[in-house]
Amino acid sequence: MFMSLLTFGIYCVNFAALREATRSDFIREQLKNLAQSRLNNNSLSIVICPGDALYLFAQLVGTELASLMNKVPKFLEYESGSNMTLLSSDGPADIYFCEKGSTHIVALKQFYYKSELERHDVALLKSYLDADTMASLILPSHGILHYFDPSFKPIILRYHREPGRATAAQGVDLALDTKATLQTGYCPILHVPYLYPSFVLVGNVDPIVLTMSLPRSKWHKHFIGFLASYCSARVRSSSFRTYFFNHAFESFQDKSVLPIGNCIPRAYREKFGSEFLGIPERQKVTNKLVSAQMVQAAVKVLSKFKFVIAFENAQAPGYITEKIVNAKLSGKFQKSLIDADLLKIHCRWNSRVLGCSRR
Amino acid sequence: MYWGAPDVDMYLNTKSFIWCNVSTSQISWDTLFKEAEVLHSQAKEIDIVENKVFQLLGIEVFNPCLEQIRYLEENDDLYEQMIMEPLISKFEGSIVDPMRYAKAIKNLIDAKESLNSASQMD
Numbered sequence: 001m002f003m004s005l006l007t008f009g010i011y012c013v014n015f016a017a018l019r020e021a022t023r024s025d026f027i028r029e030q031l032k033n034l035a036q037s038r039l040n041n042n043s044l045s046i047v048i049c050p051g052d053a054l055y056l057f058a059q060l061v062g063t064e065l066a067s068l069m070n071k072v073p074k075f076l077e078y079e080s081g082s083n084m085t086l087l088s089s090d091g092p093a094d095i096y097f098c099e100k101g102s103t104h105i106v107a108l109k110q111f112y113y114k115s116e117l118e119r120h121d122v123a124l125l126k127s128y129l130d131a132d133t134m135a136s137l138i139l140p141s142h143g144i145l146h147y148f149d150p151s152f153k154p155i156i157l158r159y160h161r162e163p164g165r166a167t168a169a170q171g172v173d174l175a176l177d178t179k180a181t182l183q184t185g186y187c188p189i190l191h192v193p194y195l196y197p198s199f200v201l202v203g204n205v206d207p208i209v210l211t212m213s214l215p216r217s218k219w220h221k222h223f224i225g226f227l228a229s230y231c232s233a234r235v236r237s238s239s240f241r242t243y244f245f246n247h248a249f250e251s252f253q254d255k256s257v258l259p260i261g262n263c264i265p266r267a268y269r270e271k272f273g274s275e276f277l278g279i280p281e282r283q284k285v286t287n288k289l290v291s292a293q294m295v296q297a298a299v300k301v302l303s304k305f306k307f308v309i310a311f312e313n314a315q316a317p318g319y320i321t322e323k324i325v326n327a328k329l330s331g332k333f334q335k336s337l338i339d340a341d342l343l344k345i346h347c348r349w350n351s352r353v354l355g356c357s358r359r
Numbered sequence: 360m361y362w363g364a365p366d367v368d369m370y371l372n373t374k375s376f377i378w379c380n381v382s383t384s385q386i387s388w389d390t391l392f393k394e395a396e397v398l399h400s401q402a403k404e405i406d407i408v409e410n411k412v413f414q415l416l417g418i419e420v421f422n423p424c425l426e427q428i429r430y431l432e433e434n435d436d437l438y439e440q441m442i443m444e445p446l447i448s449k450f451e452g453s454i455v456d457p458m459r460y461a462k463a464i465k466n467l468i469d470a471k472e473s474l475n476s477a478s479q480m481d
Contacts, residue, residue: 057457064461069468095464155468174467176460180366190463193370193454224428231405239408240383241362246409247421248428266406307428310376312363315383320364320454324376328446 044071049098057159057192058097065095095155161194162314180318194321223255224248225305227298227323228313231263241311242266248309260301298322302330360424370454375444377431379424386415 044066048058059075066073076093158172176192226245231238246267249257259265264274302308308330310323361367362379391408431438447453 057460060457061460061464064458065464068461068465155464155471157464173471174464180364188467190460192460195454239405240412242405243409243412244362244379244421244424247418248425251425252428266409306432307360307377310361311379315363315365317366318364318370320367320370324361324371325446328375 042071043074044069044095045074045076045093046095046097047076047093049096062095062097093154095157097157097159099159099161159192178319178321179316181316191318193318195323195325220306221256221304222258223252223305224257224307224309225260225302226258226263226265226309227260227302227326228263228311229261231265238313240315241309241313244311245309258305298326299329302327305330360428371446372444372448375441375446377424377427377441379421381416381420381424383412383416386412 044062046058046062048055048062055077062073062075155174156172157174157176159176160178162178172187175187175189177189178192178194180191226241228238228241231242242263242265245257245259245265249265249267257268259268308327310327312319312321312323360377360379362381364370365380365382367373367378391411392404394407394411431441447455452459
């Protein structure tokens with residue numbers, strides 16, 4: 001099955017034998033041997049491109065995928081500008097998980113295998129190999145020869161955070177899109193809701209525990225919170241949520257209806273201005289990068305509110321982001337409903353969580 | 360309070376939050392943006408778009424959501440009941456089950472392998 005893909009794999013040159021070789025056929029034989037050795041490799045190597053959200057998602061999915069294939073997952077993080085993760089000792093990875101913006105880097109790098117070949121060996125090699133084989137060599141710049149077989153192509157998965165962008169994906173095998181509606185594209189599209197990162201960030205825990213047990217009104221300092229990193233009329237229908245905020249603000253004038261993120265809607269602005277609201281977590285939660293720190297900060301600040309406006313920036317089928325998850329996470333957890341690890345994480349965020357010791 | 364995916368009930372338990380199920384399908388956002396750009400010198404774009412949304416939808420579209428907030432504010436038991444509802448009631452096969460995506464990727468790998476085998480036979 002997947003193994004046969006590897007028969008098209010990357011080969012390397014056994015330069016020790018090469019010194020004694022007089023024909024390029026010998027090299028091809030060596031390449032076949034390497035391909036065979038890859039067949040016996042029991043690991044599923046997965047390169048993950050930058051991005052906390054993708055990293056966590058890819059780790060979980062990669063682990064499950066490896067188990068389906070009776071393999072052991074081996075994760076490598078791709079560092080922009082570095083070939084090292086592409087050039088592991090086993091050759092290229094089997095699967096590349098990338099976000100839009102990183103995929104092209106991987107696609108352009110080609111997939112080659114590093115061989116310990118000294119510079120002086122190259123001259124020797126040139127005299128042995130035919131033109132076709134030479135064409136597939138990347139001549140060394142640092143005393144390292146790279147040989148690649150163009151017929152080998154790992155599985156490339158590309159993740160799109162914003163909805164409906166998968167149609168632009170080229171050169172990838174599968175686009176993971178946050179929008180459920182299938183569109184015509186260059187490759188198959190799989191729906192992966194954006195909300196996933198927030199679930200993952202709380203650890204390996206059954207989402208059923210995302211229930212809360214305490215009357216939040218006992219804890220709440222404010223009434224309605226609105227967390228959005230930006231106000232922009234041009235970002236799809238994001239003005240719809242500011243429109244709603246304005247209406248809620250005017251409808252509950254005797255209660256605290258507050259914007260938390262960088263987006264300060266008109267109704268609030270006209271009354272109080274655009275000044276910082278004094279919520280110390282504000283800077284953290286408006287970081288565009290979906291990171292553990294951002295989720296933690298968002299959950300912490302949202303826990304001060306009885307209600308949270310969790311409105312998307314677009315109305316698209318299947319486009320469900322972390323907002324609703326963070327809002328649910330901001331509640332108080334009943335100790336018996338969560339495992340110790342999750343409780344530990346939440347206690348770091350909010351010491352008032354039931355079950356946390358007050359230190 | 361959630362607004363967004365019109366099919367959110369396919370993925371999440373809508374008893375666990377207030378679903379402001381307001382459709383904006385009649386709004387042509389691109390047209391609104393262009394109009395707002397033309398008027399940019401007069402007011403902020405987002406305020407212009409908000410006004411247009413108001414004209415098209417009317418403020419009353421939010422009344423059911425706001426009514427639910429008021430109702431829950433006055434009924435602690437119902438509020439707590441909603442808070443207690445899980446966001447996802449069954450993990451296996453749900454959108455947060457990684458196996459769901461692993462199986463899809465595995466199918467892709469199998470399909471690719473079949474294609475390669477077929478091309479080798481040719």
